[in-house]
Amino acid sequence: MNAKGKLVSVGRAALRTTSELRSSARKRKRTWSDYRKFLRKEFRWKAPLSQRRPRWWRKGFLSRSVTLYQLEKNDPSLYINDVQRYTRTKRMVHSSLQEILDNKFAFFLLINQLGLNSDVVPMLGLYVRGSVHVFPNDDRVSLQNFLRTRLNIDEKVFVKPLRGAEGRRVRSIRRTPNGYRMNGQDVNVAEIRKWIEEEKRPMLFERGIEQHHAQAALNPAATNTLRILTMPDVTNGKRPFIAAAVQRIGTELSGHVDNWTQGGLSAKVDIDTGRLSRAGQLPDGRTPKWFTQHPDTGALIEGTQVPFWEETRALALEAANRLSFMEYVGWDIIISPTGPVILEGNVNSGMNVIQVHGPLLADPRVRAYYAKRGVIS
DSSP states (O other), X not given: XXXXXXXXXXXXXXXXXXXXXXXXXXXXXXXXXXXXXXXXXXXXXXXXXXXXXXXXXXXXXXXXXXXXXXXXXXXXXXXXXXXXXXXXXXXXXOHHHHHHHHOHHHHHHHHTTSOOSSEEOOEEEEEETTEEEESSSOOEEEHHHHHHHSSOBTOEEEEEESSOOTTTTOEEEEEETTEXXXXXXXXXXXXXXXXXXXXXXXXXXXXXXXXXXHHHTTOTTSOOOEEEXXXXXXXXXXXXXXEEXXXXXXXXXXXXXXXXXXXXXXXXXXXXXXXXXXXXXXXXXXXXXXXXXXXXXXXXXXXXXXXXXXXXXXXXXXXXXXXTTXXXXXXXXXXXXXXXXXXXXXXOOOHHHHHTTSOGGGSHHXXXXXXXXXXXX
């Protein structure tokens, strides 16, 4: 090799080394960023030092997850850990498309165009900059006018921000013959207006869906929804499949919502039969919480049949197939007296709500997909 060739070779080697160093630096920076998010989640849980499990942090598990998954007797390598959950699974859907799942208004508009054999939660209005755009009409009215004239008596309405998770900043409103109730408390129009206006963000008004009587029987004080996780089978032509399904159930702790982080319950749905397992609850300490019956209502949970399960399973798979470009969706579905109704789609699958019933990575199809998308190695 002549001198010129040697210089070219050295230059290429230097470029490769520089590129590798930059790649390594980016990886270290991302790993540190991931663990900072993880630690913020750990210390958001207000608990004494005796409840912490620091030796598990290096393995990516929050202290509560150690109890939740019983990691001291189960194989931790079969579980998606909390670092992967809070960071890498967020990148499963292309960032440009993820906006659609993150924005409840955009998702509502999309799902209405799919032609699914399902109802969609009715949107009554969109509040922005002091006024409400009323649907399906084209008129725009003041917030006070909307509250006074557009809400039917004894009809439950949910108010929520366009973006949000875990039921935060969601309130139920019901107009009664004598006034209004918000989250079960008597209020007046001025109090409702004050809360909405102080949010300083667009807010959606959605009509509450009547639950099937069997769903309401679990806990009539909350809308009890299903969370169904779909993803493509990368070993079989990317056909969507249901990786897991759970029934979420409200409690006195969670109030009018069924959210797990606020004290709700999670029961596994048998994908073949639609029958429920016992229900778990997010633990406060080192003792798992399991219920075969509802702790407040006494309703039987374990063995209960989800109504319209065949239709619900088919709906989730059809929706996942039509939105195959999304790939990874946690579907929130309400069972009404006439069948399943899609409420939301989420890129946040609610990992601990699902894995409390067993590790996701025990399914080879799930493991293959997470590996393909870089969540696990």
